[in-house]
Amino acid sequence: MLKKLGLLMLMCVLVTGVIAGCSSKGDDGSSNQASDGKTDGGKKVKITFWKAPHIKTEKDVWSTIIKKFEAAHPNIQVEFLETPWDGWDQKYTAAFAGSSPPDVSYLSEYFVKFAKNGKLADLGPYFTNEERTKYSQSVMDYLTVDGKVYTMPFLAGTSVVLYNKDLFEKENIEIPTTWDELLEAAKKLTKGPDQWGIGGLDTLNTVAFMGQAGSDLYAGNNKDVSKLGIDSPEGIKGFTYLTELVTKYKVAPSIDYYSKPEQENQAFYDGKIGMYFAQVSFTGTIKTNAPNLNYGAFINPAGPAADSAKQREAYAGIGSLAIAEASKHKDEAWTFIQYVTSPENAKMYLEPAGFFSPMPEANADMYVGDEVMAEAKKTIEGMILWTPNDKFGKLLDIIKMMRESAFRGVKSPEDAIKDAVKEYEAQ
Amino acid sequence: MNARLKSQLISYSFILPYMLIAVVFAFLPFLIVIMLSFYQGTLLDLNNLKFVGLDNFKKVFMNADLYLSAFYNSLFYAIVIIPVGQITALTLALLIRRKSRTNAIFETVFFSPIIISMTAAGVILAYVLDKMGPLNYLLALFGIPEINWFGDKIMSKLGVGILEIWKGATFYTFIYIAALRNIPADYLDAAKIDGVTWWQEIWHILLPLIKNAILLGVVMTTIFMFQIYDSIYILTGGGPLRGSESIAFLIYRVTLLDDQIGLGAALSILFLLFVLLISFIQMKLLKSETEY
Known part of the structure; x- marks a missing residue:
C-alpha cells in the first residue's frame, strides 16, 4: 500500500512539474517578458528591453544607461536582455507571436513584419509632430507603415570603405574614386598567397554594387516590394563587376578562403586586406580588437549609374525602438525610449558602437576630431534606405544565395539574378 | 463495479499518461499540420489564416525546382548513411556479441557517442x-591537398554523413547485440559440431536469426535519415548553396525562416507520404516469410 502511495505521489510530482514547465510565469509570478506589475500606487514597474549586440561591450554600455535612467525614474525598472543575432528572427517571432514579447525592443529592417501583423503599438499618441520634424522626411517615410509610425528612430548606420594606410603608402596608391580606380588599386594591393586588395564583399554590399550601377532593389522605382528590380542591365552590370573582382581579377578572396567572417575581419586587422567594405559600426570593433591599426576611410567609389545620387550607394539602415502592442506598460516604455533617444543620452551608446543618430542635429558634436567618422558622416546625409519590406529576411537569404552561386562560378551573374528574382516572386 | 471493468480501468490507467502525451505532442500537432496545409498566413498572426484550398500543394509542384535539391540530398543521405551505418553497426555487434570483460569496455566506448549531444559533436567535427x-x-x-569540406556540395553532405554515422550507428549496435545474445546457444553448438566456418555461421545462422532486428534497424534509420536536421544546422547550415539541405531542413527554412507556414x-x-511509401517498400522487401 505504501509503495502504491509512493508511486502515486511520484506521478503527481512529475505531472505538476510538466504543467509548471509549460507555464511562462517566472518565480515572482510575473510573466518572464512583458511584465504585468502594477503601474499605480507608487509601485515599481518593471519593463523588459531586448536588443541584439552591435559591440562586445553591449551589456556594460546599456547597464550604464539604464542605471542613469532608473536614477532619474525611480518608479521604472528596466531589465535588459542581449539577444544574439543568430536565430534573431525566430526568437522575436516566437516572442511576439506568443503573449510574452519584450516591452521595448530594438528592431532593424525586420520591424515591418511585426508592425503589419499588429504586434507593435502605434506610437501616434506619443511621437508628436513636433518631435517628428527633427528627423528627415526619408527617415519618417521609411518608418511609416500603412500610414502609422510604430517605431522611434534610434541609430543610423551606413557603410564606407576602410583602408590600410600603411599598405596604401607602401604601394603609393591614391584613394580610388571610381570603379576603374578601385580595381587598379586592388590589383596593386593583392600580393602573394594571402594578401588581398578588397575584402568585405558581403550580401549587403552586393545590393550596393548593383545600386552603384543604377539598379533599384525593388521594381516600380523601388516602391513595389512584391517584385525585385535587379534583373535589369544596370543590376547585371553591377553584379558582374562585383563577381569579377573575385572570380576574374582575383583581387578579393574566394568565398571559401575564410571559414568565418571573423577570420576576414582578423585579416584586415593583420594588414592582409587593403580595402575593406564595412558598416561604419565596424570601427567600434576595430577599437577593441586592433587599437593600433593604422587605417582610414573613404566613401564607396562611384559606379556608372546615370543618377549621380546612386553612384556611391552604400548599405544604410535605421535601427529603431518599438513598444509591443501586448505591453501593459506602454507609458513607461515610452518614457524609456524618449530617454535613450534624446541626443545627450543616445550618444552614450552611439559613440562606443560607431553609429550616428538619425536626428541630424545630434550628429554635429559627435566624433569630433575622428578622421574616419568624419568621412562616414558624409554618407549619413545622402543615405539611401531600402523600402520597408515584411519579407526582408527571405530577401536577404535569396541575395546571399545569388551572390554565392556567382562567386562559386556555379551560375553566371545574369543567371544568378534571374533565379533570385524567380525565387523571390514565387513566394 | 465488477472485477473485469476494474481490471480494465487499471490497465488503461497505465497507458493513460503516455496516451495523453502522444495526443498532445503527436496526434494533435499532426492534425494541425494537415489543417495548416490548406491555409496561408504568418506565424506572427495565427488568428488570421486564409483558407487557400490546395494552393500550397500546387505551389510546391509548380516550383518543384526550388525544392527538388533537398529531396535529392535526402536520398543521398539515405543511400550513403543507411548502408554504411547499418553495416558498421552489424560488424561491431558481431565482433562484441559475446559477453566478456573486454567486450564490456568496448560496449562503453561504443555507447559514448550516443550520450554526447548533437550540438557538442557537431561543433567538434566542424x-x-x-x-x-x-x-x-x-x-x-x-603531402595530401586540403579538403574543402564545407565549400563543396558532395563533401559537405559527406561531412554530415560522418557526423550522423559517428553519433547514430552504434545505437543500432546495441539493438543487434541484444538480438544476437537472444539466439539460443543450441543452434550455435549444433553448427559448431557440423563444422561451420565463421563466415557460414554469420551468413547462414546469425544474420537470418536477427533479420527482424535488422528490419527494425533499417526502417528506423531510414525514417531518421529523412528527418535529419540538427546535424545539418550545426555543421553546414544547409550550405554550400543549400547543397546539404535535407527535406526536414527545407521544411524548417520555409516554415520558420521564410515564414510560410502553409507551404x-x-x-x-x-x-x-514519401517516407511512408519508402518504409512500406522496405518492409515488403525485407520481411521474411520464414519465422525462426
Missing part, C-alpha cells in the same frame, strides 16, 4: 573538418 582545422593540417604533413505544412505532408 572544428576538425574546418579548412584550417587539424584534419587538413595532418593531410598536409603527408511548410504542405511540404511536411508530402514528405510524410
